[in-house]
Amino acid sequence: MGPQGWWRYPAALGFVAASTGVAEIIYRTFDTDRLSMVFLAGVLGSAVVLGPGPAYFAAGAAFVVYDIYLVQPRGTFTLTSAEDVMVLVAFLSVAVLTGGLAGRLRDAQRRAEARARISGALFRASEEFSASDDEDAVRRALAQRIADAGRPAVVLYDGRTWSPPGGEAPPEAVLHLAADSAASATTIQAGDWRLRPLRAEGQPAGMAVWGAGPAHRADDDERLVDVLVDIAGAAIARSRLAGARAEIQARERTEQLRNALLSSISHDLRTPLAAILASASSLREFGDRFDREVRDDLILTIQEEAERLNIFVGNLLNMTKLESGALSVAQVAFGMGEVVERVLTRIRRRAGARELASQAAGDLSAVGDAILAEQVLANIVENAVRFSPPGAHIDVVARREAGRVIVEVVDEGPGVPQAELPMLFDKFYRSPATSANQQGTGLGLSITRGLVEAMGGEVSARPRDDGRPGLVVGFWLPAAPA
Numbered sequence: 001m002g003p004q005g006w007w008r009y010p011a012a013l014g015f016v017a018a019s020t021g022v023a024e025i026i027y028r029t030f031d032t033d034r035l036s037m038v039f040l041a042g043v044l045g046s047a048v049v050l051g052p053g054p055a056y057f058a059a060g061a062a063f064v065v066y067d068i069y070l071v072q073p074r075g076t077f078t079l080t081s082a083e084d085v086m087v088l089v090a091f092l093s094v095a096v097l098t099g100g101l102a103g104r105l106r107d108a109q110r111r112a113e114a115r116a117r118i119s120g121a122l123f124r125a126s127e128e129f130s131a132s133d134d135e136d137a138v139r140r141a142l143a144q145r146i147a148d149a150g151r152p153a154v155v156l157y158d159g160r161t162w163s164p165p166g167g168e169a170p171p172e173a174v175l176h177l178a179a180d181s182a183a184s185a186t187t188i189q190a191g192d193w194r195l196r197p198l199r200a201e202g203q204p205a206g207m208a209v210w211g212a213g214p215a216h217r218a219d220d221d222e223r224l225v226d227v228l229v230d231i232a233g234a235a236i237a238r239s240r241l242a243g244a245r246a247e248i249q250a251r252e253r254t255e256q257l258r259n260a261l262l263s264s265i266s267h268d269l270r271t272p273l274a275a276i277l278a279s280a281s282s283l284r285e286f287g288d289r290f291d292r293e294v295r296d297d298l299i300l301t302i303q304e305e306a307e308r309l310n311i312f313v314g315n316l317l318n319m320t321k322l323e324s325g326a327l328s329v330a331q332v333a334f335g336m337g338e339v340v341e342r343v344l345t346r347i348r349r350r351a352g353a354r355e356l357a358s359q360a361a362g363d364l365s366a367v368g369d370a371i372l373a374e375q376v377l378a379n380i381v382e383n384a385v386r387f388s389p390p391g392a393h394i395d396v397v398a399r400r401e402a403g404r405v406i407v408e409v410v411d412e413g414p415g416v417p418q419a420e421l422p423m424l425f426d427k428f429y430r431s432p433a434t435s436a437n438q439q440g441t442g443l444g445l446s447i448t449r450g451l452v453e454a455m456g457g458e459v460s461a462r463p464r465d466d467g468r469p470g471l472v473v474g475f476w477l478p479a480a481p482a
Helices: 008-030 036-050 052-070 082-130 135-148 172-180 215-286 291-325 336-351 370-387 420-425 444-454
Strands: 153-157 160-162 188-190 193-200 203-211 333-336 355-360 367-368 393-401 403-411 458-463 471-478
Touching: 036 082, 036 160, 082 135, 082 172, 082 215, 135 153, 135 160, 135 203, 135 215, 135 367, 153 172, 153 336, 172 188, 172 193, 172 203, 188 333, 193 215, 203 215, 203 403, 215 291, 291 336, 291 403, 333 336, 333 370, 336 393, 367 370, 367 458, 367 471, 370 393, 370 403, 370 444, 370 471, 420 458, 444 458, 444 471
Parallel strands: 355 393
Antiparallel strands: 153 160, 153 203, 188 193, 193 203, 333 367, 393 403, 403 471, 458 471
């Protein structure tokens, strides 16, 4: 009998005393001494409430009281006949058996309830731990789960502390001991507090500190806390592995994007440079043999390819400025109609058999940077030309509406699936449906979005309104006051 359970035996005497009182009332009222079931009820009550040990004690006490108090002559412990011996022995046997059985059933029920409570707590904790990839969130949840088990608790790691709101704090000496024992691999007992290291794949991940809980649940709670600490350590290890995996994947994606960017940049640089070098060398070696029309055509090729190269280099510079926050935007009023005409004039010759047309009317004064707006529109029109088949018609529509100047480029290309439209302006994104036979870095529309947003506007993309193949890519800027 441990010191925590001694009170159950006086309580068992209380059940016997209560049974004696009821038996006395029945004896005086009905003048009968067949009262063994009353004492059995007291034994069963002590078994159900107090357990098998007190039930056996109650059975013995009831046997003595039953003999002294009710067997004639009353007031003495005597066995006057064989019948009395048989009755008392039968009473004692039945009391011991029923009391022991009821007590064991009570203990089994308590153990089942404890197992259910522990299983439920572990299930909820494992769900909570596995739902988070944040180490700190796992430590915070561990402290809360230990507190839910009736134990004051804190979790320490790297000079930080996690504890439930309003919980009892360990003494300073215990906290110092926990900090000094962070690298320990064993559980430490410090008075009424236990310290257990939290480890993830053998590496230190913190220190769990908890205090004494309810005496009748001490062993169950200790097992529960130990398993909670193990689960938290596994969750932190998983979190670290997930973080390492994500970092590796990010590095792989960065390497792939860098290779793709270098490959695309080298192609986009070589193409205009090759045209410029070929035209310039032809003029130098055979210029006096070419007629005026051929020379003008070669000079125009040099100019257009140089402009194309300038746009590409400008896109790269603007991308760098956007990412570093160093892009300077001059917010002044300018004519969007003039920007549309300049862009179409520059791109028409490179459009080949594709027809470019504009629809612009009314006051199209916008607020922003005219040079950046021209680059934005050029990127969108170049994109439409690249993906539209020969003979396609490309419209540039500009209008003023609700305090905004809206510009939309309507092409007759293959279009983009609806699910991919939100990603069209992402950096390096190229739709699988249209990128098979097209070169490019996937930066043009991403830079377009960055420039437009820097000027206080927005970009958009949607399918054509008439149901025909193609895409409508546009942007708007704030309109200048009339």
